[in-house]
Amino acid sequence: MKPDKHRPTVGIFKFASCDGCQLTLLDCEDDLLAVAGAVDIRYFPEASRNIGKGPFDIAFVEGSITTHHDADRIQQIRRQARILIALGACATAGGIQALRNWHDSGEYVRQVYAKPDYISTLKTSTPVAEHVPIDYELRGCPVQKTHFLEIVCALLTGRRPQLPSASLCIECKRKGNTCLLVASSEPCLGPATQAGCGAICPAMGRACYGCFGPHENANAPALAKRFREDGMSEPDLQRAFRTYNAWAWQFRKASEEVET
Amino acid sequence: MAQNIIIPHVSRIEGHAKIAIHLNDAGEVDSAQLHVTQVRGFEKFTEGRPYYEMPSITARICGICPVSHLLASSKACDAIMAVRIPPAAKLLRELLHCAQFVQSHALSFFHLSAPDLLLGMDSDPAERNILGVLEQHPELARDGIALRKFGQLAIERLAGERVHPAWVVPGGVHAPLRSDLRDAILGELPIARSIVRRTLQMFKGVLDGFKAEIDSFDNEPTAYAGLVTRENSMHWYDGAVAFIDENGAPLARFEDPGEYSNYIGEAAVPFSYLKAPYFIPRGYPAGIYRVGPLARLNVAETCGTPLADAELAEYRQRAGHPAQSAFYFHYARLIEALRGVERMEMLLQHPDILSTHIRARAQVNCLEGTGIIEAPRGLLIHHYQVNEAGAIVKANLIVATGHNNLAMNHAVEQVAKRFVKGAKIEEGMLNRVSAVVRAFDPCLSCSTHALGQPALQIDLLSPQGELLDRVAN
Numbered sequence: 085m086k087p088d089k090h091r092p093t094v095g096i097f098k099f100a101s102c103d104g105c106q107l108t109l110l111d112c113e114d115d116l117l118a119v120a121g122a123v124d125i126r127y128f129p130e131a132s133r134n135i136g137k138g139p140f141d142i143a144f145v146e147g148s149i150t151t152h153h154d155a156d157r158i159q160q161i162r163r164q165a166r167i168l169i170a171l172g173a174c175a176t177a178g179g180i181q182a183l184r185n186w187h188d189s190g191e192y193v194r195q196v197y198a199k200p201d202y203i204s205t206l207k208t209s210t211p212v213a214e215h216v217p218i219d220y221e222l223r224g225c226p227v228q229k230t231h232f233l234e235i236v237c238a239l240l241t242g243r244r245p246q247l248p249s250a251s252l253c254i255e256c257k258r259k260g261n262t263c264l265l266v267a268s269s270e271p272c273l274g275p276a277t278q279a280g281c282g283a284i285c286p287a288m289g290r291a292c293y294g295c296f297g298p299h300e301n302a303n304a305p306a307l308a309k310r311f312r313e314d315g316m317s318e319p320d321l322q323r324a325f326r327t328y329n330a331w332a333w334q335f336r337k338a339s340e341e342v343e344t
Numbered sequence: 345m346a347q348n349i350i351i352p353h354v355s356r357i358e359g360h361a362k363i364a365i366h367l368n369d370a371g372e373v374d375s376a377q378l379h380v381t382q383v384r385g386f387e388k389f390t391e392g393r394p395y396y397e398m399p400s401i402t403a404r405i406c407g408i409c410p411v412s413h414l415l416a417s418s419k420a421c422d423a424i425m426a427v428r429i430p431p432a433a434k435l436l437r438e439l440l441h442c443a444q445f446v447q448s449h450a451l452s453f454f455h456l457s458a459p460d461l462l463l464g465m466d467s468d469p470a471e472r473n474i475l476g477v478l479e480q481h482p483e484l485a486r487d488g489i490a491l492r493k494f495g496q497l498a499i500e501r502l503a504g505e506r507v508h509p510a511w512v513v514p515g516g517v518h519a520p521l522r523s524d525l526r527d528a529i530l531g532e533l534p535i536a537r538s539i540v541r542r543t544l545q546m547f548k549g550v551l552d553g554f555k556a557e558i559d560s561f562d563n564e565p566t567a568y569a570g571l572v573t574r575e576n577s578m579h580w581y582d583g584a585v586a587f588i589d590e591n592g593a594p595l596a597r598f599e600d601p602g603e604y605s606n607y608i609g610e611a612a613v614p615f616s617y618l619k620a621p622y623f624i625p626r627g628y629p630a631g632i633y634r635v636g637p638l639a640r641l642n643v644a645e646t647c648g649t650p651l652a653d654a655e656l657a658e659y660r661q662r663a664g665h666p667a668q669s670a671f672y673f674h675y676a677r678l679i680e681a682l683r684g685v686e687r688m689e690m691l692l693q694h695p696d697i698l699s700t701h702i703r704a705r706a707q708v709n710c711l712e713g714t715g716i717i718e719a720p721r722g723l724l725i726h727h728y729q730v731n732e733a734g735a736i737v738k739a740n741l742i743v744a745t746g747h748n749n750l751a752m753n754h755a756v757e758q759v760a761k762r763f764v765k766g767a768k769i770e771e772g773m774l775n776r777v778s779a780v781v782r783a784f785d786p787c788l789s790c791s792t793h794a795l796g797q798p799a800l801q802i803d804l805l806s807p808q809g810e811l812l813d814r815v816a817n
Contacts, residue, residue: 104407104507110455111496111506125475180404183389226407226507284504288511288519293400295508323393328404 091124092141092240097161099147099154100181100209104226105172106146111229119233122240138164142239145218148174148181148209155206155215162216169235170212173225177297178331180225182209185331211331220245223278225295225328231280248279251299252292255283264291269314271324276302276334297329304338318342365760373760387739395424395708395734396514402726402741403508408451411444411499412719414512415581416726419715421514423601424730426709432699433516438581439691440502440512441717445580445684446536447495448720449637449677453543454488457674457783461550484546487539491681494536498688501525516703523698530692533685537651540682544655547678551662554671563669564758565590566751567623567633570643571718578644578683580718586643587623587633592666596625601714604725608742620749621742632754635722635747636784637676642666647679649686655679670755673783680720708734719744721784748784755780 096106112119123142143165149155162168170176178185185208212218222231231247238245248255252274256263264270264286272291274283278299285292298304304325311321325339368374386405390398399417403410415437422429429437458477462484467476478485496506502521503509511518551558567590571583585604587595596607610619611628622631633639642665647653656679663672691697714727722744729738745752759780 102404102407102410104404104410107407107451108507110451110492180386180401181389187389225404281505285510288504290510290513290518293510320394323397327397327401 091122093139094123094125095138095140095143095161095165096125097143097145097147097157099145099158099174099212100150101147101172101174101179103146105174105222105224108226108229109144109232112233115229115233119236123236140165142167142169142236144169144171145175145212146171148178148211149206149215150181150209151205158212158215167219167239168212168216170218170221171232172222172227173295173297173328174209175212176221176223176332177329177335178209178211180328180330182331183326184209186326209331220247222247223280223296228280228282249300250279251275251302252277252279252281252283252286252296255279255281256286259283259287261286264289265310271311271314271316271320273307273324276304276307276338278302293327294325294329294335297332298334302334304334305341308338308341373757375757387741390736390739392735395421395713395728395730395736398726398728398736398739399512399514400508400510405741405743407507409444409448409719409721410508411440411503411512412717412724413726414509415441416715416717416719416724418512418514419601419717420713420726420728421715422704423713423715424708424710424728424734425514425704425706427515427704427706429516429704430699430701432520432696433702433704434581435691435694435697436502436517436521436702437512439521439688439697440499441581442684442688442691443495443498443502445495445720446681446688447492447499449681449684450488450492450495452720453674453677453681454485454492458484458488461547461554461674484543487543491536491539491543494532494539495684497532498529501529513703515705518703520700520702521698526692526697530689533689533692537682537685537689540678540685541651544678544682547675548658548662551675558669558671564754565666565668567595567626567631568639568642568666569623569633569635569723569747570640571716571723572644573648576645577648578640578646579648582717585716585723588643588666590666590668592642595623601716601725602712602727604714604716604727604742608725610742610746619746621747622750629750632750633747634751635744636673637680637720638667638670638673639722640718641676641679647683649683649690651686652679652683655682670751670780670783708732721745722747745784752781752784755784 096109098106138161143161145158145161145168149158173179174181213221220235222228222235224231234247235245253263256274259282261283263272265272265275270291272286273294274286274292276298277292277294278296280296283292308321308325311324312318316324319342322339322342325335329335330339366374386402390401393401398421399414402413402417405413418437454477458481462481463476477488499509500506502525503511567587569585569587571579572586573579573583576586584597584599585601585607586597587607589595598604598607607624608621609624609628609631610621612619620629622628623633624631641647641656641659647656659667659672659675659679663669663675667676708730711731712727712729714725716723716725718724723742724744725740725742727740728736731737
């Protein structure tokens with residue numbers, strides 16, 4: 085695509101992640117053509133060798149910050165971006181790799197590498213917002229393509245994006261799913277998890293495991309209390325909150341309150 | 345003056361990589377290496393987690409082929425539970441896997457490699473992407489988008505979502521297939537089949553224009569490894585692991601996945617944290633072997649589906665047997681996409697596919713389990729040890745990009761020696777080095793599962809071992 089001063093410039097940047105969120109953008113298929121026509125994609129290493137220069141009207145950032153180099157790079161991106169959007173659980177909550185935040189990272193390095201002096205890793209895997217201010221976040225592991233299209237359309241037309249903010253329970257009620265927590269005492273994270281996925285797992289009879297992270301008013305410790313009453317052991321309780329959004333503060337608080 | 349050329353981001357591969365090319369005093373390429381710059385720590389942080397969480401956790405290693413990790417992990421968990429999963433569950437898992445092959449191969453061919461193949465290796469990098477293909481070859485780009493969509497939509501219909509679905513579980517799958525969804529996939533199948541067939545025709549037409557690449561892409565003969573059935577036909581979900589030598593003669597074969605460590609050793613290489621697996625009987629580094637589409641078509645006698653087998657016969661006439669040039673990865677990938685579509689049709693028409701017996705339930709019955717499947721990029725091994733309570737004591741993962749590690753470094757060096765001459769960097773040279781890496785379709789998200797991100801440092805040494813230059817990120 086040739087540069088066009090009337091189209092907003094977009095950059096898509098990657099840190100520590102699985103690339104699933106970026107590929108969800110490619111999953112827009114038919115819509116990809118329309119989106120690609122409406123914006124000027126300047127930086128998207130997954131899809132193109134073209135490494136354009138900023139500034140960017142919109143920067144999408146996938147992945148968590150895990151190295152000193154990452155920590156510098158996110159500052160540079162913030163300086164070049166008018167709107168910065170964190171994309172997916174790694175960027176919004178540190179991702180599954182944040183599980184290492186409760187371990188001694190030096191021990192990891194010594195165990196895996198023959199020459200640990202080559203490793204320059206931070207002790208923690210942290211979300212983008214711990215390093216720079218962000219404008220929006222798209223939740224999920226991975227993000228939903230409908231949310232991505234919504235935020236792009238909203239920004240293009242200058243309106244506020246309409247993204248889910250309630251708990252997953254709302255989506256279960258809409259779908260008419262039987263409540264797994266109430267009816268069968270399954271350890272479902274739905275009450276503390278942000279809606280957005282469409283309640284895929286509960287619809288299949290599988291308890292929610294929190295891909296979208298805690299919603300704004302989540303009371304994770306209260307949910308932990310309920311799990312405990314249903315007979316969940318303390319280590320299991322801790323693990324329930326420590327998955328893809330383990331470092332999100334509500335889940336972190338609930339898991340750290342557990343006595344193991 | 346000796347110097348290094350560094351290509352900081354090999355774009356259009358999934359994940360991050362850097363290539364360092366070392367020049368000698370005469371300005372010739374001395375050596376070249378591929379560095380993978382990021383790792384994430386899965387083997388370590390899964391310690392202590394219950395085995396049944398492993399499929400969902402390890403799926404997060406990779407957003408491109410999460411289904412591969414889901415399946416290999418679930419097979420390892422089946423082994424820990426010591427269950428034989430119901431026949432319908434096996435059919436459904438394989439169906440999901442075939443859909444993933446179709447979408448993943450479509451992504452690799454159309455979105456990531458077609459820009460080089462169709463627009464030319466030396467074309468303007470600003471245009472050399474899927475959008476550039478869309479402008480110049482709109483039908484082909486639309487075909488690519490449609491084929492990937494067919495695979496992704498089938499995954500969504502089967503498993504509820506496209507990336508990281510929660511449907512595959514230890515013992516089987518979570519929900520049976522609905523007949524209306526089966527019919528929907530069957531209804532879309534003829535279009536997908538005709539897309540792959542016409543793309544194959546197109547590709548065979550342009551193949552002769554890439555003689556230089558075929559000759560200079562990694563064509564050093566190596567051993568190959570892949571999964572095969574008892575009849576030596578290709579299989580992606582189940583089967584024996586077979587090794588053949590560079591002439592196509594059998595080297596080894598094992599049925600029990602747990603035996604892998606008798607054949608596959610993992611060497612730690614000094615210049616990269618990514619371990620280099622090798623075939624133990626030949627030792628390191630002589631035990632170099634390749635996996636993936638090229639290897640699978642070399643190892644198996646047939647694809648097991650009629651149209652793909654007809655293409656395979658023609659492929660062998662063009663590429664020889666065993667095919668050696670890494671350039672043929674692209675051709676092999678298209679034939680496999682055809683097999684994937686055909687195999688999906690066979691599975692969807694199987695009388696047991698709608699059965700509601702889809703899951704075996706059991707506790708821990710073995711303290712060790714290994715699952716091996718063919719991921720789109722090649723053999724994938726998940727090996728777990730658990731305690732009596734089912735908590736992971738040790739996890740070892742060997743991914744396709746790992747198996748190919750030795751071969752990829754060979755390949756980068758071979759291409760660099762041919763296309764990089766003198767200190768002047770021309771776009772075409774650099775892109776060919778990157779393109780050879782893309783031919784392997786390395787999934788660097790997968791191979792970075794280990795931990796953190798090592799600082800990349802490239803040292804340039806004179807023939808006397810004196811440090812001439814150092815570049816670090």
